[in-house]
Amino acid sequence: MAFKIANTLELEHLHLLVQSLDVMTDFYNTLGLQILNRTTNQVEFANPGNTKPILILSSNEKVSLRPPHTTGLFHFAILVPTREDLAYVIGNLLNLAIPITGAGDHIYSEAFYLNDPEGNGIEIYRDRPRSEWLSDGKGGLITGTEAVDIEGVMALYDNLRLWTGFPKGTALGHIHLNVSIINDATTYFYIDALGLDIMTNFHDSALFLSAGGYHHHIAVNTWQGVGASLPPQQTTGLLSYTLSLSSQEELQQLIANLQAHQVPHTLENGRLCVLDFNQDAMNFYIR
Numbered sequence: 470m471a472f473k474i475a476n477t478l479e480l481e482h483l484h485l486l487v488q489s490l491d492v493m494t495d496f497y498n499t500l501g502l503q504i505l506n507r508t509t510n511q512v513e514f515a516n517p518g519n520t521k522p523i524l525i526l527s528s529n530e531k532v533s534l535r536p537p538h539t540t541g542l543f544h545f546a547i548l549v550p551t552r553e554d555l556a557y558v559i560g561n562l563l564n565l566a567i568p569i570t571g572a573g574d575h576i577y578s579e580a581f582y583l584n585d586p587e588g589n590g591i592e593i594y595r596d597r598p599r600s601e602w603l604s605d606g607k608g609g610l611i612t613g614t615e616a617v618d619i620e621g622v623m624a625l626y627d628n629l630r631l632w633t634g635f636p637k638g639t640a641l642g643h644i645h646l647n648v649s650i651i652n653d654a655t656t657y658f659y660i661d662a663l664g665l666d667i668m669t670n671f672h673d674s675a676l677f678l679s680a681g682g683y684h685h686h687i688a689v690n691t692w693q694g695v696g697a698s699l700p701p702q703q704t705t706g707l708l709s710y711t712l713s714l715s716s717q718e719e720l721q722q723l724i725a726n727l728q729a730h731q732v733p734h735t736l737e738n739g740r741l742c743v744l745d746f747n748q749d750a751m752n753f754y755i756r
Contacts, residue, residue: 476681501634544590548642
């Protein structure tokens with residue numbers, strides 16, 4: 470029987486390399502994340518009231534901006550618990566004059582988009598109840614990009630609710646990556662070796678991958694161009710992302726499956742590391 474990651478998979482945090490640590494720290498603090506730890510070259514952020522990082526920023530004097538039409542981070546997505554919470558966050562970001570660059574109703578979710586000062590994409594979204602998601606009849610989900618009912622969302626905005634940052638229960642929902650190609654090797658890595666499922670194949674230019682029937686924990690696309698090159702070393706963007714598994718048994722099963730499929734990996738201090746197609750590090754550990 471083929472190995473599958475359990476439906477308890479969670480995206481824990483991501484690690485970005487940045488050019489200006491001060492500018493980026495101010496942005497994410499204003500955005501609603503709380504500084505957890507700070508050193509000369511690194512800042513860890515958590516959701517208010519949490520002690521585990523959701524975002525890590527690192528910098529050094531050699532960092533340059535990621536060139537266009539290269540692989541790497543498309544966006545990372547912050548999931549809020551309810552539609553009221555979505556209105557709360559978006560309403561306050563508008564009050565703080567943080568530009569919203571777009572919005573999309575993806576049938577299973579309502580999402581708003583923005584960019585940080587160095588061009589990293591951010592999605593802020595809420596999921597509809599799973600009972601409202603539309604099956605494609607083949608084990609996957611139907612998605613699209615329709616207009617968000619912005620008036621309906623913002624009608625829920627309570628301007629008397631004090632802004633204290635992202636609400637309790639906020640989490641990283643998924644990560645979306647630019648890749649150079651989607652082919653059999655892509656599905657071999659994500660499906661056969663990692664044990665994820667394809668939930669949506671979007672016109673062969675994007676795959677939405679998940680565990681346990683979620684719409685996606687990881688997505689990959691070729692929207693920077695088929696054959697896009699890797700960015701040079703020491704450029705801004707994604708360094709790594711970390712997912713958590715439910716048990717030591719599941720971790721060992723994943724390791725055995727990677728070995729069976731001859732996918733290189735390392736295990737150090739209980740943390741499994743696998744390089745993805747962008748040469749970014751995927752980390753797995755037991756929460």
